[in-house]
Amino acid sequence: MNDLLEAKLTIGRIKTQLLDLAGELVADDLADKNYAIKRILNTVEYMDKHDVKIRDIQI
Numbered sequence: 001m002n003d004l005l006e007a008k009l010t011i012g013r014i015k016t017q018l019l020d021l022a023g024e025l026v027a028d029d030l031a032d033k034n035y036a037i038k039r040i041l042n043t044v045e046y047m048d049k050h051d052v053k054i055r056d057i058q059i
Contacts, residue, residue, distance in 0.1 A: 004052070011051065015044050 022040045025033045 008052070011047060015047055018044050 018040050022037050022044075025037050025040070
């Protein structure tokens with residue numbers, strides 16, 4: 001069980017970093033940033049959709 005919780009924490013950290021990166025891209029004035037932002041947000045959305053809920057983890 002500890003491995004599953006550690007994995008969830010790692011995934012949470014990755015999602016936070018991806019969202020921070022998306023925020024930086026929004027604030028930056030790059031011409032081709034829309035594609036990068038969409039890819040990052042799609043990745044976070046995929047992670048949220050396929051994430052295991054804490055209540056589903058059996059002891």
